[in-house]
Amino acid sequence: MAQQIELTQTVTEQQLGQRLDQAVAELFTDFSRTRLKEWLITGKISVDGNVVTKPRTKVLGGEVITVQAELEDEERWEAQNIPLEIVYEDDDIIVINKPRDFVVHPGAGTPDGTILNALLYHYPQIAEVPRAGIVHRLDKDTTGLMVVAKTVPAQTRLVRALQKRNITREYEAIAIGTMTGGGQVDKPIGRHATKRTLMAVTISGRPAVTHYRVAEHFREHTRIRLRLETGRTHQIRVHMSYIQHPLLGDQAYGGRARIPKGATEELAEEIRAFDRQALHAVMLRFDHPITKETLEFHAPVPDDMVEMAAALRLDAKNHRTEEY
Structure with a gap:
């Protein structure tokens, strides 16, 4: 109704x-x-x-x-009993830690089985909120924190805060290549000219700003932390590809396997088998839309990225030892 x-x-x-x-x-x-x-x-x-x-x-x-x-209710979408990992919840908002292989909103090719379908099941009243309260999205295989609004006022204020860049979103990633230091990418993003399901840096795109810093160096990869100013589709993936450091496992944007010279077969296989973009929304900070209290949430880096970083770290350590 x-x-x-x-x-x-x-x-x-x-x-x-x-x-x-x-x-x-x-x-x-x-x-x-x-x-x-x-x-x-x-x-x-x-x-x-x-x-x-x-x-x-x-x-x-x-x-x-x-x-x-x-x-209008979101009646056109089916409520489905899909588990959600709830990090925080009150009368107005929900903070979710999203796993990989989980689409946020139904669309072409994914009519159901999404976070929206799960929200409608666990919180039937959220059907009264546009898009079932979804304020921002993560890509299907990007993991980590999302905030969802339970009420129209909460959603409207969170969307406004996002537009004013008053919501802080930090990500952890593993990029291909050795990055010398941090920086920012300030390049507009729009629909790719020929590959319509992808995005690209384009002069006709919308403004997009990504900040990044180096967290750890490996031989042929770099663990980085990123902070978004804007929230364009695939923003981090597009920007990192643009500066020639695509994310490990990101086949769509050039993140093909790069095996360090002299790596063990075990490491080589682990790199080849990493089958998603190595990207995780690790921190979310914003003012509560109703109480105005500043909230900050952290989600631990998932096992696949932790294990990949550990393997790359061991490889780097072993080759430093060999050099001496």
Whole structure:
């Protein structure tokens, strides 16, 4: 069932001369500008009891604005009993540690079996929240922390915080090649010109900024920590590939196996067998959308990446010993 809402606010004197869509956005901050504008032009918003559908209508101050609308349930998606690893939960948000091989949202080729389907099962009321409360996504084989909103106000505020770059997201990764130091990649990302399922650095793309620092050197690989300013699709994978250090195991963006010279057959096989991008969302920090309390969460690096780093570390140690 759709959730019926009726909200009322009074235009302030400071909003004199504003367009109606601007005033509405300032008065009803629990909803996105896009949603409010859609309600406005479809007759869901009235001014002093009269429905107004023109966003450019000017306000004078003192008008009573009423929103009468519906929040559609996510009924088109099936609720499925899929386990979730919950790191934190309260009345407004859920923080999840996502495993590999788990798609966040249904789409082409993945109609179900996703985190969204699991959320609808474990939290039926989340159907009243757009996208079942999903605020940001991780790629299918990227592991780690995600925050999900249980309510519309929580989701709207988290999305706004994400847009304002007020949510800190840190990742751990293993990159191919020996990186000399940290830095940042500030390059726009958009849809790949010929491979439509992939992204690429392109002049017509949206702004994207990734910061990275070296955590540990190996012979032909580097363990790194990354921090996102923006959240474009495949951002870390695209940016690291762009600077010639694709992620280990990332076949889509050039992360083909690189075997260190003189490596043991065991290590060579372990590198060849690593079959996902070596990327994990290790830390998430944000202000709670309702209480404003600063929250910080950490998710341990998964076993496959820990074991891979240990093998590369041993290889580097053995070859240092041989050099002496």
